[in-house]
Amino acid sequence: MSDPIRIRLYNVRFGDAILVSIPDRDEADEPLTRHVLIDVGNVLAGEAGDNDVLARVLSDVRDRVGERGVDLYVMTHEHLDHVQGMLVAARQTPPIEVPIDSVWLTASAAPDYYDRFPDARKKLDESLAIYDAIERHVAASPDEADRPLLTLLENNNPNRTKDCVDHLRLELTTEDRVHFVHRGIDTAPLHPFRETTFEILAPEEDTSDYYGRFRPMALGADATLAVTASGGVVPPSGVDTSAFYNLVERRATGAMTNALAIDKAKNNTSVVFTIRWRGNVLLFTGDAEVKSWKTMAREGVLAPVDFIKVSHHGSHNGTPEPEILDLVLPADRPVAEQPVAAVSTWLDTYNDVPHDPTLELLEERCSRVVSTVEADIAREVEIEARQ
Amino acid sequence: MKIRLPYMIQDQLTADVKGLDPIQSFIWSSETYQHEDFLDGPVCSRVAILDFDEADGSLHAPIDLDRAGAEAAYVVNQDPSDRSFQSVSAFATVLKTLNLYESPDVLGRRIRWAFDGPQLLVVPRAGTWKNAYYERGSHSLQFFSFPGGDRSSMIHTSLSHDIVSHEAGHAILDAIAPHLYDCMTPQSLGLHEAIGDLTALFGSLESRVLRGQLLDQTDGDIRGINAYTQVAEEFGMYTGRDGALRSLWNDMTLAGADDPNDFHDLSQVLTGAVYRLLVDYYDQEWLELSGGGRPDFRKSGQALWQASQAMERFSLRGLDYLPPGEISFADYGRAVIAADAVSNPDYPWFRERFAEILAPRLDVPASSLAFTEPPGDLFGGPVELDGLRTSDWHAYHFAENHRRELHVPDAVPIQVEPRLAVTKRAFRSGGRADYHETVLKVSWEEIERGTRDRWVRFGTTAVFDESGNPAALVTSNPAVTGETHAAERDAFVELLLDRDLASTTDPTADVDATLDRGALRIAGTGHRLHANQAPGAPVPAREDR
Structure with missing residues (x-):
């Protein structure tokens, strides 16, 4: 029996770092283990952030892939908890160096992307304006902002993310081996694997549609306006008091709603792809949310899998509704044929992430659900060859 | 003061x-x-x-x-x-x-x-x-x-x-018309946009300075594109459009709409009809005030003032006659035409001309918009108005006893709105006339079959004169109007769900969608009403509902 495929999900606290080690062949058709590294990052706001964790993880990756290094690095989307690891490694003293052959980035990370897709440019500009306003609002009253909001802002910080993505785009390999991928692209020329095939299921190249859910920037620094014992705003004379405080509260909660909308748009640009290897189908989902799943279902690219990396850290909106989930994790599979699910997550960063009912739903359809929570350094899943 | x-x-x-x-x-x-x-x-x-x-x-x-x-x-x-x-x-x-x-x-x-x-x-x-x-x-x-x-x-x-x-x-x-906030028919939301634009138009027309300057700039000819017909020009210029958000001067039809779900664009079918009626009446008044020969520019100001006031009355007064629930542009047409017939029974020009203008835009016969006076004994004689106005029990009892006359289907629960008791002023050939009305609105819900079954609300408005006699009856019951907008609702609901604007699982979605006895219940589509009309544009923060 040949070696199994090994999927190693690192505990980076809140983020993703996944090393997939695949028995393959070299140019001389000799057996060889090749490696795919997916999304090394975590988010630093709150307790979940920890640069030491990333250094430890990248050291482990370096040791496991050896001198040959990583054959393919995949950045699913431009969020700090998925992108910052390689830059952190490069900045260690001494740097943690992991050789990388090819790099795939989501299509919207291409430098000329927003010139080619002006609708996406307009929506990005709008989201940046909203982000700026929320950031100003938090800066004006840092004590009032709660941790989930700070985490969202950190995760979506356009300047910090840009530095990390630039590093992935410019520093990991040579320019000709950096590819911006989307559904429909022929992946065969874009990687060195010989026996393993890859298919990109999402996103489509023009992702402007995913920006459609932004909410209004009805704020200023309004979250600070919650009435406190020391005062806060009071309604002018003659103004309906209950309506006034209702409005103040709504404007305050708008910050979180908008931050979530920005976050969601980026999540839905996640590269979702399958790895096909010796009769197995492994699905990696990044942080794709429901809208991306719906698009994939509509495009007819979803089919049953043998392994699924649970999307978006096990949130309620990273796993689709049952009728779409049926396409990848059919409910009526015999137990012996049920797939394995793995979730990279961390408790208490966001409310309801991971989402217990979602994990329960996955447990009903999978032989097991592996989680990085409480893992020392990583959890590993092995998938045997079927052919 | x-x-x-x-x-x-x-x-x-x-x-x-x-x-x-x-x-x-x-x-x-x-x-x-x-x-x-x-x-x-x-x-x-x-x-x-x-x-x-x-x-x-x-x-x-x-x-x-x-x-x-x-x-x-x-x-x-x-x-x-x-x-x-x-x-x-x-x-x-x-x-x-x-x-x-x-x-x-x-x-x-x-x-x-x-x-x-x-x-x-x-x-x-x-x-x-x-x-x-x-x-x-x-x-x-x-x-x-x-x-x-x-x-x-x-x-x-x-x-x-x-x-x-x-x-x-x-x-x-x-x-x-609070039910419009929960409607699934794009025309219902289009009516909201149309009334918004007409409100802006009439607000501008109240300005004597603006009227005068407009007439100066157009030599009195207000046909075509001008300062009145362009909605939010400055906003349009700065939001990547060539000019205004919408134009009131248009020949748009429902059938010709590029996107039947784009209720902002759709609204122009209605506003275009109202503006056309305004222009026709203005031209007529101008000519008459000029003595019948060549239009006299000096009379244009008076003509425009009279026309704008008449159109303000004509197009807004009938809003109280709208049936509760889902509304089509034809329902709006019937409501304003009925209100005009009650207000000015001896001067049919407005309602006849409006039906001529609106009907082809909606692809319905003009006769389907016409006013039919209800029989005086429809409810078995004059209605006792005091009880109807002041007692919910009395109003429900009345509606239950007159389902057939009110076009309410059998065996569906009904909802009766608070009655309206109004005193209106009309300008009739005999001079100014004040008259009283009592308005009763009854609505009900039905499950409409479609890609996804959903609950849809229809209704009837009955108007009584001060003696308790029925003055007008306007219903949106499809069995009576012969118009169904089920396919439009079907497409709109699918769009909302497809774009995650409505969701049965995501509590933060803009529009509420819940499953109720096997059918979808949609609420809060009014959140899609906002100035920025770009597809997928940002929307107001979700309300706590």
Whole structure:
């Protein structure tokens, strides 16, 4: 029996770092283990952030892939908890160096992307304006902002993310081996694997549609306006008091709603792809949310899998509704044929992430659900060859 | 008491281009309008300005009301760049719009907001965004600002007369027809947009200066594109469009709409028809005032004033006749035509001409829009109005006993709205006439089959004269109108679900979608009503519902 495929999900606290080690062949058709590294990052706001964790993880990756290094690095989307690891490694003293052959980035990370897709440019500009306003609002009253909001802002910080993505785009390999991928692209020329095939299921190249859910920037620094014992705003004379405080509260909660909308748009640009290897189908989902799943279902690219990396850290909106989930994790599979699910997550960063009912739903359809929570350094899943 | 309230009658940019003075005054008088008390703010019993600072969220101090002179006034500079002026301008525009609707020759009654509270809260500088909206859940109108073309100055939507009166129009229509806020028929939301745009139009036409300058610039010919027909021109210019958001001068039809789900565009089918009627009446009046020969420019001002007042009455008075629930443009046509027939029984020109203009745009026979006077004995004789008006029990009892006459299906639960008792003013051939009406609205829900079965609300409005005789009956029951809009609702619901604008699983979705006894129940589609009409554009924060 040949070696199994090994999927190693690192505990980076809140983020993703996944090393997939695949028995393959070299140019001389000799057996060889090749490696795919997916999304090394975590988010630093709150307790979940920890640069030491990333250094430890990248050291482990370096040791496991050896001198040959990583054959393919995949950045699913431009969020700090998925992108910052390689830059952190490069900045260690001494740097943690992991050789990388090819790099795939989501299509919207291409430098000329927003010139080619002006609708996406307009929506990005709008989201940046909203982000700026929320950031100003938090800066004006840092004590009032709660941790989930700070985490969202950190995760979506356009300047910090840009530095990390630039590093992935410019520093990991040579320019000709950096590819911006989307559904429909022929992946065969874009990687060195010989026996393993890859298919990109999402996103489509023009992702402007995913920006459609932004909410209004009805704020200023309004979250600070919650009435406190020391005062806060009071309604002018003659103004309906209950309506006034209702409005103040709504404007305050708008910050979180908008931050979530920005976050969601980026999540839905996640590269979702399958790895096909010796009769197995492994699905990696990044942080794709429901809208991306719906698009994939509509495009007819979803089919049953043998392994699924649970999307978006096990949130309620990273796993689709049952009728779409049926396409990848059919409910009526015999137990012996049920797939394995793995979730990279961390408790208490966001409310309801991971989402217990979602994990329960996955447990009903999978032989097991592996989680990085409480893992020392990583959890590993092995998938045997079927052919 | 009199109070002078300065306000902007035209976008600054448009005013500059056209050489107009954009600032006018609205004189509120206790002799003319319904009772109000004014406080620093500006604040009155039904409208209040909340000037939140967009940078730090603090609340700017209320603007003092100087009561010393014959006319009270808020202490502000006549400077559109001054935020105090912006507050007073927005306040004045909203109040002026409210008074327009409440005047005896339009609704003839005091408006009660759709939300549970006395005041509409107005936030003139809500933040940075290319948008403005009415939000029922927060009882508010919110006006945003955004950088102008050179990014050195901010464009404040609260300074746009069109946008402020349009959004106030949403709030007022929500008060008149609250079910529209939950509708699934794109035409229902299109009606909201159309009434918003018509509100802006009539608000502009109330300005003598603007009317005069417009006639000067057009030599009295108001056909074609002009300052009135272009909605929110400045906003349109700065949001990547060639010009205004929408145009009232158009030949649009429902069948010709590029996207039947785009209710902003769809609204132009209706506003185009109303504007065409205005132009026809104006031309007719102008000619008549000129003595029948060549139009005399000196008479154009009077003709336009008369035409605009007549059209204001014609197109808005019938809103109280709308059946509750889902509304089509044809339903609107029937409602305003019925209201006109009751108001001016001896002068059919408006309703006949409107049916001629509107019917081909909707692809329905003009006869389907015509008014049919209900038989005097429809309800077995005059109705006892006191009980109907004051007692819910009496009203439900009446509706239950007259399901057939009210076109209510058997065996469905009914909902009876609070009755309206109004005194309206008509200008008939014999002179001014005040008349009383009692308006009864009954609605019910049915499961409509489709890609996804859903609950849909239909209704009937019955109007009684002061003697209790039926004066008009308008229903949206498809079995009676012969018009079904199920396919339109089907497509719209699928669009909402497909774009995650509505979700049965995501509680943060803009539109509520729940499963109720095997059918989808949609609520809150009114959240899709906002100034920025780009596909997938941002929408107001979700209300707690």
